Amino acid sequence: MTAPQSRSRRAIAVPLGMAMATALAFLPNVSASAADTAAPRAAAADATSLSYVVNVRPGHGPSAHVKKAIAEAGGTIVTSYDRIGVIVVHSSNADFAATVRTVRGVQSAGVTRTAPLPAQSTTDVGTPKVLTAKDVADVEAAAGQDPLEPLQWDLPAIKADKAHEKTLGSRKVTVAVIDTGVDDTHPDIAPNFDRDASVNCVTGKPDTTDGAWRPSAEESPHGTHVAGEIAGAKNGVGITGVAPGVKVSGIKVSTTAGFFYTEAVVCGFVWAAEHGVDVTNNSYYTDPWYFNCKDDPDQRALVDAITRASRYAEHKGAVNVAAAGNENYDLAADEITDPSSPNDTTPGDRVIDPSECYDIPTQLPGVVTVASTGAKGIKSSFSNHGLGVIDIAAPGGDSTRYQTPAPPATSGLILGPLPGGGWGYMAGTSMASPHVAGVAALIKSTHPHASPALVKALLYAEADATPCTDPYDIDGDGKIDAVCEGTKNRNGFYGWGTADALDAVTK
Template sequence: MSRLRRLLGPVALASVVAGSLAVPGAVASAAPAAPAVACDTTSTPYSYVVLYQPGLPQFFVNAELKAKCGTKVAYYPEIGVAVASSRNADFAQRIGVDRAYSGGKDVASQAAKVSSRSAVRQVEATQSVAEDEDLSAQQWDMRAIHAPEANKVNPGSRSVTVGVLDSGIDATHPALAKAVDARASVGCVTGAPDRTPASWAPTNSDHGTHVAGTIAGKDTARGFTGIAPGVRLASVKVVDDGGFIFPEAAVCGFVWAAQHGFRVTNNSYFIDPGMFYCSREPGDSAAYEAVRRAVVYSTHRGVLNVAAAGNSGFDVTKQTTDPIRPHPVDSSCGILPKAIDGVVTVSSVGYAGTKSSFSNFGAVSVTAPGGDYTQVPPAGQGQGCTLSTTVFGGRYGTKCGTSMASPHVAGVAALLASRHPFASPRLLTALLEGQADPVACDVTECSGPARDNSYYGHGLVNALDAVR
């Protein structure tokens, strides 16, 4: 059987999904009794993801949560995941630690241990703000992947929606006003979808706006153009005002993408509060499974999910400890959502085309420009970090990070989805990888052939090949 035929062949979706969504432990089929002890009504409430058997009626979910001192925030019966709120410190124990987890509660109880997360993400702070000159010459990242040539052939189709799961998109920015689809945008910070414009707009971070500009920005007056300016963008806000992305927000975002016809999502984050979640650890296992189900569900509904590799500069396949929430890491652990099967993982290169000093590596699908402070372009070609849109009064700025590399791949994937409207996520992934320009290892730390190595995966994505 040919490779193309294997990729396009039918899939027994119902049996695959049903078989992949098993619940740890049995869930009672009858409504639980009321709690024997009065519930806490004064302590700080925390949100939890809670696992159920997919398809379980909401009545049973509501009854169990109430009986165990919780309140339903949202329930996704398709994947058997609920989001609950509880003031009780022992809520997870009441439900079962293999079925319930709260990232917010972990942050509150381990603040000192998770404080280093800010240093990991600080690399992606805005480095410089562009002045009012023409910006096209500063977009070296677009030239590196042949995006300007691709735009002349096909700027992308309005029938393709890319979900930006991030801190929100500034829809008033002149480069993004025509791209953002308010009807497809949503706030998911609480774990429940909120369609009000304020819920998906940025508040204190320009991260999502920067990502969005790379994918589909277009500002003729300033000479700025993203990779696929013809596609639609959906702002799916999953980052809270503290900068955290908890499991319930990610679950909400992936389910929303699945149910609203998105072809691609960009995920330039790792799920908090730590970096690695371990599928065999109590608590962690519930969060891992909840996110896994949401990602698998979205993939089976036709969504290609693209994620950043991370900015810690290590080989993710060889880590033995979590640098943010210290605990042992083994083969059962992974950085979410990139550790989930079917997610395209992206490393970063700088202007010289070599791995960015901060980029994680190992288990990489492809690479793309994310900038590097030490790989400085010639005068007149911009900064070492990549240029895109910011919320500073509709202006432009530079950022470095695998978060900046990932939207380059999401943009090329959007062009592929425009060119191949019926392609499955699996086929889009094969096209991304097959059309990438090989990048050979240049240091001993990198291992593997030019077509599939630990630094660059299958190579540097190519926007022009995506539209031809």
């Protein structure tokens, strides 16, 4: 089996009601974006302007000396996150980063992209079909279930349905969806939306204009789907989230083209840190490099900036949860061939050492790294893995041909809300991560004074130990598709085990 390659960690959307053969045809490229095959991008307004991060000593802001050096090197400061010492700069000087790195007081500096400002594509995964009235009418919900909940095999897979009999979670807990934007007008999201903790961070500087966190009609439905998986309200409409009583916010960090650049991600973590967020969900990797290598001064600066930001969010009380990725990579291997970087201009094959080159924020210290399982409870065909890298597993879906759910569910993918009031299917570690974020929110609801460290400890201790799937021949062709290393209690496919929502509210 060949692992799917992707431009970024965006899961494919498969509308409910679409023929199953069509749904399966999409799945082998589960995290790919339609932007890859879209019409060529228009020329950038400024063909040479790029964005940079300049990292200085935290807590003091840029000195007059550093500000002067930035200006002399042809840079314009967009914003400065003084508490973590990250400055966002625009410059058309190709030597800007190299010049500034020599300045006293600058600890690292790097360009955040290889494409000029701004990225120009206006198409991402397309617009999934909205559920029809007949689709909804064909589902028979039991008493106490939301209308589409019978199709959500993923909830009983982590005992979320049983957890909801105990509690739906606390409205004092907020989960921030750092993603492509959230449609807070959706009936499954509106009752639980936290406007004060929502923002648009795409430029690297917070935009608090009302609704700025929403995706436009041309943008991906990804963030809205993720938000619903976490906190879709139990209100007699549509689906039910893992933690339907907690609040959810939208922190938009994705360009219209679907790129998640460092300055936006830094802004997102800092915003979450300073607005009382308890959990962040990060179902993406930071473009344009799938892996950021410390021996490259530009990439090292990106790792530095996002590490500072994610650590700051954790220091302020947030548990950071991230998707492991959809390429069936062994992230604990000695070498990985990355064919997708840089993904905003011309990618090329490069062999990297994953112990020295990081998928960010997924592989950053302190981040909960989530692998995906399918309807049969085994690793999804696409899910990245790796002993010591994967912390926990949760449902992210898989091809129904590989893992078929028990009736009345009909699709092996994950059902969630789509912008504009509809619902549809998606799959990927992007869908697994919000399940864990939801369970973390239930733990925080049960233990309101728990630190991020304690929430993570409980998350791992309460997970259901899941032994290696050995041999792992997901497509049944007689060839091993991935190798799992480790013990029943901790291994490269499932980490500490499969997330358990019932234990989260009872222990």
